[in-house]
Amino acid sequence: MPIIYPSYLENNKDFVYDICIIGAGLSGQIVASNIKDKKIILIDSGKINFSKEVQDLNKIEMGGLKFREEFTNRVRQLGGSANMWANQLMFLDKYEIEDRHWLGENLSWPVGYDELKKNYSEIIFNLYGKSLENPFDKVSDRNFYSTLENEFLNEKNISLVNCIWPNKVEKFNIHSKFTKKIIHNKNIHFISNFTATDFHINENIEKLTEVTFLSENKKISIKANTFVLACGAIENARILLNNQSKFKILDNKNIGKYFMDHININLGYIKSKNKLPLSILFGMKYRKFDIRKCIKFSENFQKEKGILSCHSYIDPVYEKNDEDIFWNLLKEIKKFIRLKGIPKLELKKMNFRKTIEQLYFRVPPQVSNSILNSFLRSILCSNKNYLSFNKLKIFFQGEQLPNVNSKIYLSQKRDRYNQNIAIVDWKLDKIDYQSQNEFIEILSKKFKSHEFLNFETNSNMKILDVSHHSGTTRMSNNKNDGVVDKNCKYHGLKNLYICGSSVFKTIGSGNTGLSIMAISNRLGNYLNENLN
Ligand SMILES: Cc1cc2nc3c(=O)[nH]c(=O)nc-3n(C[C@H](O)[C@H](O)[C@H](O)COP(=O)(O)OP(=O)(O)OC[C@H]3O[C@@H](n4cnc5c(N)ncnc54)[C@H](O)[C@@H]3O)c2cc1C
Known part of the structure; x- marks a missing residue:
């Protein structure tokens, strides 16, 4: 009986699960998939199919920069935002999680790159049934590159990076084989449409004992030995902030701080005298996965200029x-x-x-x-x-420097479960704008006296978000500098783990999904090995 109903829980009130995973987006599901022989309950606020009413629980207020309006930036449904994602996968580069002294403070992750790399490979294999040939080797086969990519191959300041599109878009919803396997696993109880609200912490203030979940007019309480919060970077912080007034232990000053997203800007256009066939645009190449190439500043160039990571990709312009x-x-x-x-x-x-x-x-x-x-x-x-x-659009995707003033905090307004809604105060720093100018300069120089291509800057540049919310419960070696330790465990509680991009200390320039999956895979393996 893997998909269970509230009546089951009402009749088994004292049952203590080994693990309770809150949130069944890709992060929660991947954690669950790696844990063997434990009694797990996986609970999502969303229903199995999309519901506008439930989606309203995601309402936020915007404090700083606005998210784009035409875009659903998160989804509350089994599978979470992966229901809407394009499934474009990108790796973080090694230096992006290490100390980049030119950015001022030491922003290195407590997790080493070798571990991340191992988990990238594992999750790609588990999900897509394929291993990537030399996924970490960016310039392995020059014949593989298109004409446009070749324009940049000999530029010492530029490296080419992969953006991977698996043939199969994994949405982690009810149609996914991976998800079906999880929610029909005999050791996993899955329940949808129940929203986590109140935490209960033991008298010694060392453990979370139970969590209350609400659904319309129903209320259940789940007891477990270990809890994993996997509700996305905005909700992870919001749930903790909503419980802060009751429990001093949740009073970590870093909760909600360092909110990051990628900065997306249409920098301009490449115009060509001749028509460019699709096959010579970046990325129209095929091996086991479709790989779109992006141009990225090399680590040395970033160091020389004191800038953040960023990359650029090209799309055709349609009439x-x-x-x-x-x-x-x-x-x-x-x-x-x-x-x-x-x-x-x-x-x-x-x-x-x-x-x-x-x-x-x-x-x-x-x-x-x-x-x-x-x-x-x-x-x-x-x-x-x-x-x-004839015309191609150049998009820029830039990393944001962790910034204590960019944050999530609570509004006075409440949702229907009496939880304060989140205010997202997305703020950028001066340095976040610098790499974009460098990019424009490089492109202008590159195409200035080109035989048949020229670059024209966009006269109406706007900064857009890309739904890669991160950083709000970041990893750190101690609680003064973050919310969870290197194993994603909340500093100060023995049995609360937090998963997803909220634990990222930096976000590099690549899409965050693959790294969320790798970190979740790592947490699943860790819990599997370390829980009695
Ligand atoms: C339109 C769009 C396109 C994107 N494209 C890409 C892409 O191509 N590549 C990429 O890498 N990334 C992409 N992303 C980002 C990516 O989808 C997310 O980073 C990723 O899905 C986050 O997964 P998650 O499991 O951590 O969180 P979520 O997907 O947010 O899942 C959290 C789950 O928790 C549940 N939940 C929330 N609150 C509660 C609560 N109180 N109690 C119980 N359950 C709760 C939600 O219902 C949800 O199912 C895209 C995002 C969007 C919106």
Whole structure:
């Protein structure tokens, strides 16, 4: 009976689980998947399918910079935000978790890179059933690079990094094999639509004993020997902050501080005299995974300039007409997938090639499923000169320096479970803006006297977020500098672990998902080996 109902818990009030994992996004699920022979309960506030009502529990107020409005930045549902993600995977570079003295303070993680690397490989294998050839070797095969990448190969200040798209988009929801295996595991009880609210700590103030969960008009309390909080970087901090007034031990001054996201900016455009076929854009290459190449400043260049990590990637620019065609095609494809039949004839009227390609690049969350994605990838990868563009957009993704003034704190407003909602006060520092200017300079120089490409700066640059929320319960060797230790255990409590990007001390420039999975994999292994 792996998916359980509240009545089961009501009848077994005194049952003590070995582990209670709060939050069944990718982080909570990966922790659960690694623990053997223990009685686990995995509880998510979200339902199995998306519900607007439950999603409202994610409401936040914005203090500093605003998140983009058109974008759902988190999801409350089994699988969490992975329901919406593009599943683009990037590795942190070694120096990004080590001391970069040029940034002032020592920002090294208590976890070594070898360990992270081992967990990257393990999780990629476990989830996608494949190992990446030389995933850490960035310049292994020059024939692999496209013409545009070759433009940068001999630039000493630039390195090329991989952004990986697995063929199968893993969403960690009810359609995922990985998730089904977890929630049907005989040792794991899974319960949805129950939201963690109140903590209970023992008299000696050394252990969490139980946690209260609410759902509409129901209330349950879960007792466990060990608890793992895996609710995402905003909610992890919010839950702790909401319990701070009751328990002095939760009064760690770092909770909610050092909130980080990546800075995303459209820097400008590359225009070409000739049409550029899709196959020469960054990334249209295929091996076991699709790999989009990004250009990144080398470690030495960052050191020389005293800047943070950042990278840039390129997308084609579409005309309005293409967009309309795209949305129509999307509708048709959705029908096609649902009916498992042949698409309606209207498809013929559309520019099939163009729109298919757009689907590929945008990977819209509404449609990305494994069948569709592998279909699109195989079409695109087997056609060398499929489409062509005159104009390409350059995006910049930059790291944010941990900043004590960038933080999550509580509003006076409460949600329907009487929990104070979170205010996200996203603030940037002067240094966060510096790498972007360096990038513009490099691109302008590079293409200034180019034979057929030129670079034009975007006159209307805006800073956007990318939903890579991190840092709010960061790892540290002691509680003055962070919230959890190197094993993700809360400083000061024996049995509370926190997982996800909230424990990251720095975020490098790559998307955070793969590192969240690696850290969760590591925590799962640790608990498996260390709990009696
Ligand atoms: C549109 C979009 C696209 C993205 N694309 C990428 C990408 O391509 N690559 C990448 O690396 N990253 C991407 N990300 C970020 C990535 O999806 C997240 O970093 C990742 O999913 C976080 O996983 P998590 O398990 O730590 O947290 P979450 O996914 O937030 O999961 C937390 C879970 O906890 C539950 N929960 C919350 N509060 C409570 C509570 N009080 N009690 C019980 N349960 C609770 C939630 O319902 C949720 O299921 C994207 C994000 C978005 C929104």
